[in-house]
Amino acid sequence: MASKQPFTDSDTADEAVRATCDDASTCKRFATSKGYWTDLYAQYFVRQIGERKAPEINRGYYGRVRGMNLLIDAFLKKTQCDCQVVNLGAGLDTTFWRLKDENIMPKKFFEVDFPMIVARKIHHIKTKPPLSKPLIETHSTDSLLLDGHSLDSDRYCIIGADLRDLPALEEKLKKFQINPELPTLFLSECVLVYMTPEKSSKLLNWVADTFPTAMFINYEQVNMNDRFGQIMIENLQRRQCNLAGVDVCQSLDSQKERFLSAGWESVNALDMMTVYSMLPWEDVARIERLEFLDEKELLHQLLQHYCICWAVKDKLSLGLSQIGF
Amino acid sequence: MAEEEQNASAEKLKEKANNYFKDKDYENAIKYYTEALELNPSNAIYYSNRSLAYLRTECYGYALVDATRALELDKNYIKGYYRRATSNMALGKFKAALKDYETVVRVRPNDKDAKMKYQECNKIVKQKAFERAIASDELKRSVVDSLDIENMSNNLYLITIDAIEDDYAGPKLEDGKVTLKFMKDLMAWFKDQKKLHRKCAYQMLVQVKEVLSKLPSLVEITLKETEKITICGDTHGQYYDLLNIFELNGLPSITNPYLFNGDFVDRGSFSLEVILTLFGFKLLYPEHFYLLRGNHETDNMNQMYGFEGEVKAKYTAQMFQLFSEVFQWLPLAQCINNKVLVMHGGLFSEDGVTLEDIRKIDRNRQPPDSGPMCDLLWSDPQPQDGRSVSKRGVSCQFGPDVTERFLEQNKLQYIVRSHEVKAEGYEVTHSGKCITVFSAPNYCDQMGNKGAYIHLRGSDLKPEFHQFTAVPHPNVKPMAYANSLMQLGMM
Numbered sequence: 001m002a003s004k005q006p007f008t009d010s011d012t013a014d015e016a017v018r019a020t021c022d023d024a025s026t027c028k029r030f031a032t033s034k035g036y037w038t039d040l041y042a043q044y045f046v047r048q049i050g051e052r053k054a055p056e057i058n059r060g061y062y063g064r065v066r067g068m069n070l071l072i073d074a075f076l077k078k079t080q081c082d083c084q085v086v087n088l089g090a091g092l093d094t095t096f097w098r099l100k101d102e103n104i105m106p107k108k109f110f111e112v113d114f115p116m117i118v119a120r121k122i123h124h125i126k127t128k129p130p131l132s133k134p135l136i137e138t139h140s141t142d143s144l145l146l147d148g149h150s151l152d153s154d155r156y157c158i159i160g161a162d163l164r165d166l167p168a169l170e171e172k173l174k175k176f177q178i179n180p181e182l183p184t185l186f187l188s189e190c191v192l193v194y195m196t197p198e199k200s201s202k203l204l205n206w207v208a209d210t211f212p213t214a215m216f217i218n219y220e221q222v223n224m225n226d227r228f229g230q231i232m233i234e235n236l237q238r239r240q241c242n243l244a245g246v247d248v249c250q251s252l253d254s255q256k257e258r259f260l261s262a263g264w265e266s267v268n269a270l271d272m273m274t275v276y277s278m279l280p281w282e283d284v285a286r287i288e289r290l291e292f293l294d295e296k297e298l299l300h301q302l303l304q305h306y307c308i309c310w311a312v313k314d315k316l317s318l319g320l321s322q323i324g325f
Numbered sequence: 326m327a328e329e330e331q332n333a334s335a336e337k338l339k340e341k342a343n344n345y346f347k348d349k350d351y352e353n354a355i356k357y358y359t360e361a362l363e364l365n366p367s368n369a370i371y372y373s374n375r376s377l378a379y380l381r382t383e384c385y386g387y388a389l390v391d392a393t394r395a396l397e398l399d400k401n402y403i404k405g406y407y408r409r410a411t412s413n414m415a416l417g418k419f420k421a422a423l424k425d426y427e428t429v430v431r432v433r434p435n436d437k438d439a440k441m442k443y444q445e446c447n448k449i450v451k452q453k454a455f456e457r458a459i460a461s462d463e464l465k466r467s468v469v470d471s472l473d474i475e476n477m478s479n480n481l482y483l484i485t486i487d488a489i490e491d492d493y494a495g496p497k498l499e500d501g502k503v504t505l506k507f508m509k510d511l512m513a514w515f516k517d518q519k520k521l522h523r524k525c526a527y528q529m530l531v532q533v534k535e536v537l538s539k540l541p542s543l544v545e546i547t548l549k550e551t552e553k554i555t556i557c558g559d560t561h562g563q564y565y566d567l568l569n570i571f572e573l574n575g576l577p578s579i580t581n582p583y584l585f586n587g588d589f590v591d592r593g594s595f596s597l598e599v600i601l602t603l604f605g606f607k608l609l610y611p612e613h614f615y616l617l618r619g620n621h622e623t624d625n626m627n628q629m630y631g632f633e634g635e636v637k638a639k640y641t642a643q644m645f646q647l648f649s650e651v652f653q654w655l656p657l658a659q660c661i662n663n664k665v666l667v668m669h670g671g672l673f674s675e676d677g678v679t680l681e682d683i684r685k686i687d688r689n690r691q692p693p694d695s696g697p698m699c700d701l702l703w704s705d706p707q708p709q710d711g712r713s714v715s716k717r718g719v720s721c722q723f724g725p726d727v728t729e730r731f732l733e734q735n736k737l738q739y740i741v742r743s744h745e746v747k748a749e750g751y752e753v754t755h756s757g758k759c760i761t762v763f764s765a766p767n768y769c770d771q772m773g774n775k776g777a778y779i780h781l782r783g784s785d786l787k788p789e790f791h792q793f794t795a796v797p798h799p800n801v802k803p804m805a806y807a808n809s810l811m812q813l814g815m816m
Binding site: 052055226228232235295298 | 356626630769805
């Protein structure tokens with residue numbers, strides 16, 4: 001069994017976490033270049049299509065992106081876009097631009113990540129018209145509010161912050177006019193697992209306390225107690241990447257429990273194997289024809305060790321708990 | 326006049342775009358060529374320049390459209406022909422590209438670059454025509470026939486040096502033959518991540534092809550009472566785990582025979598080391614070391630899952646071609662004491678297949694999409710009776726009743742197959758009549774599975790399972806794609 005080494009150098013740990021941003025964005029870039037799904041904006045954040053990824057990886061990302069988007073779109077529909085979205089640990093995600101194209105933008109879309117990542121993203125946005133145009137178009141004045149680690153416009157805002165420092169996070173969100181009374185969707189994809197359970201619990205508590213009508217969608221590891229989970233932990237440790245929050249990833253139950261004990265009213269969790277099986281089957285059939293997968297077990301193991309968990313608080317009684325697959 | 330002004334502005338935009346192009350900012354170059362075209366849509370140069378920018382960003386379809394438009398506007402614009410030819414080359418339309426190069430050469434007979442491009446393109450077109458003409462398997466000229474190993478320098482295919490260099494310190498065949506010393510040196514050499522000299526690799530491949538081609542598609546062996554054999558499943562380029570098998574179970578020898586049940590290459594990072602070691606032992610102990618073909622000993626799989634890439638990187642494309650030919654001669658099944666049948670995948674999509682049918686399979690080819698040869702390499706057992714469509718999309722899944730009927734008809738006791746990763750390294754199903762053995766532990770550095778091998782004694786033919794776990798290996802990424810250690814899925 002792998003021993004979970006306590007972390008002595010938090011800078012190294014944070015740097016390793018930041019590096020996972022590139023894993024996600026390059027994998028998505030490759031998968032979209034092969035046609036798994038359409039993302040017109042990934043190319044502006046990741047220039048080269050890069051080295052090939054294994055078919056099971058591409059299918060896994062497909063499941064993740066489709067699954068998350070289904071829930072996100074359902075929330076926007078339920079609230080008729082009279083809402084906010086906050087993407088925690090957003091990395092180089094392109095959802096804002098997708099929503100703009102599809103005409104289902106929330107009132108405001110917030111992204112939060114480490115200042116270094118945010119600075120990179122702002123640079124891309126500033127220098128690539130396809131990225132900046134949608135922001136400028138939806139902004140009421142001529143200039144966007146920009147500094148090294150944040151960019152604010154009427155409909156889109158990106159903030160450099162540390163999710164473990166909640167007072168600072170709250171202050172920055174409020175500075176850029178987040179409205180706690182509006183229904184708000186929080187997203188985190190492979191983010192909480194890098195924080196200790198105590199820290200992530202505080203974060204979930206703070207969201208529940210501050211936003212009375214909200215949904216939180218968390219995508220990350222699950223079922224980590226088995227051999228596959230152990231190997232993943234060991235492999236990641238080899239690149240100084242510590243899954244500090246892996247204890248909460250033991251099972252779907254533990255993933256749900258963390259929300260219930262943080263003040264959320266109701267919660268659902270499905271492993272990605274289940275989510276994958278619930279995606280529109282014609283499109284799944286289409287992507288499975290893109291590349292032949294020689295060993296299905298590789299995909300199954302991957303899917304069984306990731307989950308989507310979504311929790312709800314519904315003061316405005318919008319029927320948010322009906323959202324699902 | 327408005328038009329003059331517009332054209333002047335367009336020129337300015339084109340200059341801006343050209344500057345971006347010089348700075349390799351192709352996205353902005355495209356943007357400004359586009360704006361220039363909005364002001365002056367009948368300028369062939371703008372289209373041609375934008376075509377080049379599209380080429381640089383690998384948008385070959387757009388590049389072709391622009392090049393074609395440029396020529397529609399000005400059929401004497403030579404650069405337009407170049408652009409269109411390049412776009413067509415990138416899209417694999419070599420004949421079309423050749424036409425345009427011809428045009429340029431005709432108009433500019435002294436242009437050396439044009440001539441060279443024309444000749445290159447012509448070579449490709451000819452090569453493709455040649456390939457099409459010899460496409461049928463029987464007519465395909467073997468790489469072996471065209472190799473003249475002793476005089477490699479004379480060989481048309483091999484461009485570089487021939488004799489083994491003085492500074493090659495690695496293992497050499499002794500009088501052109503594999504010996505035990507050679508094998509021991511080879512395994513140590515590989516363990517150190519060094520490369521076997523190309524000449525030795527070619528010699529081994531030519532010899533293995535000869536040996537394998539003499540075997541029937543169904544190999545039949547007899548184990549005497551006192552004899553035993555070790556059956557291993559998929560190894561998938563996991564060389565260090567293969568060495569571990571030899572550590573745990575002893576090196577192959579006359580008294581320690583082995584059968585490796587396919588899928589020696591792909592997915593793992595050391596496919597060449599695995600296959601050359603296995604081929605070496607086949608040459609050393611032809612009557613005591615057996616190899617069966619797996620679904621990964623095929624062109625389609627090798628192209629996607631790493632082996633082709635590895636061979637091309639470490640040796641040449643021609644070497645891969647030779648591997649492909651050798652793989653085609655691997656037998657498809659092995660029968661032990663007329664009681665135990667071993668194959669990589671499993672049983673058949675239809676009842677009534679006999680051992681004689683297997684013997685008769687004409688195997689020197691890529692497997693067809695269906696039929697007994699395909700089934701032997703691809704099928705999987707299932708728990709329920711009957712047959713189902715395979716999850717893999719090829720061949721079928723067969724139930725215990727199918728196994729029962731097959732064994733009865735052919736007077737066999739049970740089958741041993743591989744093809745599927747198993748957590749414990751092996752699995753016994755169909756009431757002991759269908760055994761799976763898989764010998765690549767911690768498959769793809771992720772699965773955490775054990776590997777296993779089977780001991781079979783001639784005295785009772787009862788399978789004895791031995792499990793083992795993965796050993797460390799150098800951090801070398803599989804040739805097909807980004808290092809699986811590093812990509813672990815959804816981070």
